[in-house]
Amino acid sequence: MAAGSAYREERRPRSFYALAVFFALFVVFLYGPVVTILTLSFQGPSGGLTFPMNGFSFYWFERLWSGRGTVDIGTAFRRSLMLGLTVMVLTVVVSVLAGLAFRKKFFGATPLFYVAIASLIVPSIVVSLGIALEFRIVDDVFRPFLSSIGLVSRRGNSLGLFTSGLGAHLSWTLPFGLLIMFAVFNRLDKSYEEAARDLGASNFQSFRYVILPMIAPFLIGISLFGFTLSWDEIARSSQAMGSTNTLPLELAALTTTVTTPEIYALGTSVTAVSFTVIFGTLAAFVLLQRRRRMRALAG
Amino acid sequence: MTQRLDAATQVGASNANKGVSSGARKRRTSWTPAWVPYAQAAPLALVFFLFFVLPLVATFVVSFWNYTEYSIEPAFVLSNYQDVFYGCFSGSSGLCTTFATYLSTLKFVAIVWAVTLFIGFTVAYFLAFHIRTLPMQIALFMVCTIPFWTSNVIRMISWIPLLGRNGLVNETLASIGLVDAPIEWLLYSDFAVALALVHLYTLFMVVPIFNSMMRIDRALIEAAYDAGASGWQTLTNVIIPLVKPGILIGSIFVVTIVTGDYLTIGIMGGQQIASVGKTIQTQINFLQFPIAAANAIVLLAVVLLTIWGMLRLVDIRKEL
Numbered sequence: 001m002a003a004g005s006a007y008r009e010e011r012r013p014r015s016f017y018a019l020a021v022f023f024a025l026f027v028v029f030l031y032g033p034v035v036t037i038l039t040l041s042f043q044g045p046s047g048g049l050t051f052p053m054n055g056f057s058f059y060w061f062e063r064l065w066s067g068r069g070t071v072d073i074g075t076a077f078r079r080s081l082m083l084g085l086t087v088m089v090l091t092v093v094v095s096v097l098a099g100l101a102f103r104k105k106f107f108g109a110t111p112l113f114y115v116a117i118a119s120l121i122v123p124s125i126v127v128s129l130g131i132a133l134e135f136r137i138v139d140d141v142f143r144p145f146l147s148s149i150g151l152v153s154r155r156g157n158s159l160g161l162f163t164s165g166l167g168a169h170l171s172w173t174l175p176f177g178l179l180i181m182f183a184v185f186n187r188l189d190k191s192y193e194e195a196a197r198d199l200g201a202s203n204f205q206s207f208r209y210v211i212l213p214m215i216a217p218f219l220i221g222i223s224l225f226g227f228t229l230s231w232d233e234i235a236r237s238s239q240a241m242g243s244t245n246t247l248p249l250e251l252a253a254l255t256t257t258v259t260t261p262e263i264y265a266l267g268t269s270v271t272a273v274s275f276t277v278i279f280g281t282l283a284a285f286v287l288l289q290r291r292r293r294m295r296a297l298a299g
Numbered sequence: 300m301t302q303r304l305d306a307a308t309q310v311g312a313s314n315a316n317k318g319v320s321s322g323a324r325k326r327r328t329s330w331t332p333a334w335v336p337y338a339q340a341a342p343l344a345l346v347f348f349l350f351f352v353l354p355l356v357a358t359f360v361v362s363f364w365n366y367t368e369y370s371i372e373p374a375f376v377l378s379n380y381q382d383v384f385y386g387c388f389s390g391s392s393g394l395c396t397t398f399a400t401y402l403s404t405l406k407f408v409a410i411v412w413a414v415t416l417f418i419g420f421t422v423a424y425f426l427a428f429h430i431r432t433l434p435m436q437i438a439l440f441m442v443c444t445i446p447f448w449t450s451n452v453i454r455m456i457s458w459i460p461l462l463g464r465n466g467l468v469n470e471t472l473a474s475i476g477l478v479d480a481p482i483e484w485l486l487y488s489d490f491a492v493a494l495a496l497v498h499l500y501t502l503f504m505v506v507p508i509f510n511s512m513m514r515i516d517r518a519l520i521e522a523a524y525d526a527g528a529s530g531w532q533t534l535t536n537v538i539i540p541l542v543k544p545g546i547l548i549g550s551i552f553v554v555t556i557v558t559g560d561y562l563t564i565g566i567m568g569g570q571q572i573a574s575v576g577k578t579i580q581t582q583i584n585f586l587q588f589p590i591a592a593a594n595a596i597v598l599l600a601v602v603l604l605t606i607w608g609m610l611r612l613v614d615i616r617k618e619l
Contacts, residue, residue, distance in 0.1 A: 012429075015530065019425040023439075026422050029498065030446050033457035036467070040460055050460045051467055094342045101339035104331060112344055119351045121551070123559020123602060125576045126595040130354025133361050133588060136371075167350035174346060203331060224448065232450040235562060239583055251452045255566050267453040274449045282441070 034271065041264035049261060060265035073250070073266060080247040081273075083161055083169065084230040090166075091173045091226030092219055098174075099181030100207070103190075113178075120175040124235035131168050132239040135159045159242030168240040169230045176225045184218045217288045224281040228274055355599075362592035371588050379593035400573045401601070407489075407564070407574075408557045411496045415553050416546065418497070419504025423545075424538075426505075427512035428520075440509065447502050455495050455566050462486040462494075487569030495567040500556055504549035511545030512538070547613045554609070555602050 040047075044055025064073055102109060119127070139157050158164070192214070196206035234248040241249065247270060254263050365374040387395035394402065422443065430436045446454065461467045462485040469481040484490055515538065523533040561576025575598050582591035 013530075016429050019421065019429055022421055023425045026418060026501075027442060030443070033461055033498070034446070034449070034454060036460050037453070037457040050463055050465045051470065094346065097339040098343035101336040101343075104336040106336035106340060108344075109340075112340060112347070115347050115351065116343070119347060121555050121602070121606065122351075122355070123555065123576065123598060125559060125561055125579050126358065126599050127351060127354060129579060129583060129588075129591055129595050130358040131350060132583070133592065134354045134357040136588075137357055137361075164350075167346065170346045171350040174343060178343065203335070228448040232448075232452075234452060235559075238580070248450055248452055251450070251456075252562065252566065255452070255456055256570070263456065267450075267456060270450050271453055278445060278448050 037264045037267050038271070040261055041268040043261040043264070047261060049259065049264075060261045061269070064262050064265045064269070073247075073269075076245055076247045076250045077269075079161060079244060080231060083165060083246065084227045086162070086166060087169045087173055087230035088223045088226035090170060091177045092222050094170070094174060095177030095181050095222055096215070096219065098178055099185050100211075102178075102182065103185055116175045116178050119171050124172070125238070127171060128168060128236045128239040131164050132159065135164050135240075157242060159240065161241060161244045161246075164240040164242065165237060165244070165246070168236045169233055172233060172236050173226045173229045176229065177222045180218060180222050180225070184215050188214060217285050217292075220281055220285050220288065224278065227277055231270075231274065231277075358592045358595050361589055362596050364589040364592075366587055366589045369586070371586075379590045380597075382590055383593050383597055396573075397597075400575055400578060403572065404558060404574050407493060407496065407560075408554055410493050411500065411557050412550060412553055414493070414497045415501045415504045416550065418501050419508055419549060420542075420546070422501075422505050423509035423512055423542075426509055427515075443502060443505055451499055451562070452566070454499060455563060458491065458495060458498075458567070459486065462491060487567070487571065489568070489572065491567040492564050492572060495563050496557055496560070499563065500553050503552040503556070504546075507545040507548040507552075508542055509545070511542040515541050543613050547609060551606055551609055554605055558602055558605065559598065 036051075039053070040049070040051070041060060042056050042058065043053055043060060044057045045059040047054035067074065102113070135158050143158075188211070192210050193206050196210040201209065232248055233246075234252055237246055237249060245253070251263070251266060251270065254266070361371065362379055363375050363377070365372045365376055365378075383397055385395060385397075387398055426436055426439055426443075430439060459466070463469070464481045464483070464486070466485070468485060469478070472478045473481065519537055519541075520533055523537045528536065559576055561574050561580055564572050564574040565577055575594065579591045579594045579598070582588075582594065
């Protein structure tokens with residue numbers, strides 16, 4: 001049978017080629033449509049929403065970014081960027097802390113874990129509506145009192161980018177962060193901490209000098225999830241942003257009104273940010289791993 | 300990274316279980332003060348309490364409230380649920396709006412589930428069993444994963460230049476003489492919705508199934524061949540039973556996402572196709588919060604019952 005398996009190693013079975021074609025088609029299916037709008041966003045000034053290309057220009061990008069066009073994109077862009085970065089930092093910090101907590105025993109660990117999973121599964125429109133309702137109720141109950149002592153204005157509401165919006169995004173990014181931390185800490189032997197302790201390290205020192213350097217590459221992964229999930233989030237944001245709109249919300253609203261390639265230019269700009277973040281993150285991950293390997297060899 | 304999700308789920312569950320079961324034991328193995336894990340878990344618990352648990356409670360409470368054209372008032376009435384199920388149990392012929400909407404959603408769930416399962420399984424099988432080196436596996440896996448980190452709305456609208464009336468598909472078909480007039484049902488139709496959903500969510504099948512496949516001991520497959528099984532028999536008798544947990548986790552993701560979806564159905568259906576999520580959204584826009592809340596609670600119940608049913612079908616704890 002050894003010969004048989006060696007045979008299988010040497011020559012690809014026929015099913016390999018069939019599956020390879022299937023996989024290639026799948027990749028085309030995944031990327032093909034996106035490539036078409038990336039191409040069409042460079043449509044000439046007289047070009048329309050579909051092929052053929054009427055020349056090649058940056059006309060629609062200039063129109064989009066100069067604010068002369070149908071959309072004022074700069075504000076929404078900055079807003080999404082600020083929120084995304086905040087969500088990213090908070091996701092990393094909260095996930096790492098929670099990951100450390102789950103390494104020990106504490107009362108309520110099981111319910112907390114199931115709540116995190118539930119937050120991933122419950123339809124986003126339900127969560128979004130719930131957050132909107134919660135903030136309305138809080139406004140109705142507390143605002144009269146708070147305004148009477150002059151802390152907030154009488155009229156207005158607490159729904160906003162960095163109140164309900166931030167919370168809505170965290171309820172979506174944290175389950176991912178937590179699951180990655182579980183995967184990371186599951187592979188991390190507890191004896192490292194014990195060794196640090198035996199050498200006289202305090203709790204904080206063992207985290208700072210032993211645990212943190214070991215989990216650092218995976219924190220990059222969590223920040224990738226934190227930023228991109230927030231940057232593209234729409235379903236949970238829909239009711240929770242109050243009067244402010246994030247970039248994806250603007251984009252979704254535009255799908256019904258805009259009939260020029262400007263929307264493709266916007267799509268290309270948003271995707272460019274996503275790709276910069278994704279490939280930047282992956283490069284950082286690879287670099288960190290390589291530097292570590294070099295150091296391990298040198299040491 | 301995502302391929303670890305279901306492994307992590309399992310680890311998390313078992314860690315969490317350990318936490319409770321051994322909490323009774325007094326022997327402390329760690330030097331950390333007992334309050335430390337509570338302080339570390341507090342931010343996470345606080346976020347989920349404020350932005351997940353309380354909102355659900357608020358939704359449940361408000362679903363029993365009264366509303367007028369311009370305000371909502373605390374009350375305890377069942378009229379919102381009566382409105383949701385208006386005409387459903389009267390015995391008249393024809394489905395009530397709510398049942399018809401859920402039926403339409405169920406149709407998308409069935410189609411998208413079947414297609415994503417087929418594609419997801421095939422792609423995962425190719426990656427896990429036909430690609431021989433780990434770096435190549437990781438590279439191809441990343442190729443599948445990257446779209447997950449880009450915007451869903453953009454991935455939806457990117458179908459417009461392809462499927463539209465003057466889109467690439469219609470132009471091509473016309474130029475080779477296959478059709479005389481452009482095909483109308485390509486965009487803003489059931490077809491477009493199903494296609495976009497498959498496009499967006501196949502990854503949720505690929506990742507857990509791939510993860511389950513990577514954990515299969517290769518010796519088992521060798522053994523099956525040695526015992527004279529054909530490739531097909533190995534697939535159905537060895538591999539499929541072993542990747543059941545992965546299939547289940549992927550199915551839960553796809554089914555719950557499609558059930559609660561309103562954006563894809565809205566954009567790709569040209570705002571013409573009904574879905575529960577869209578109903579809720581419309582009611583919110585008209586400030587009819589209590590009935591929107593009642594609809595949300597019903598949707599939540601349907602999703603939870605579906606997951607419960609799926610977990611009954613495959614005992615995930617036994618399989619893992």
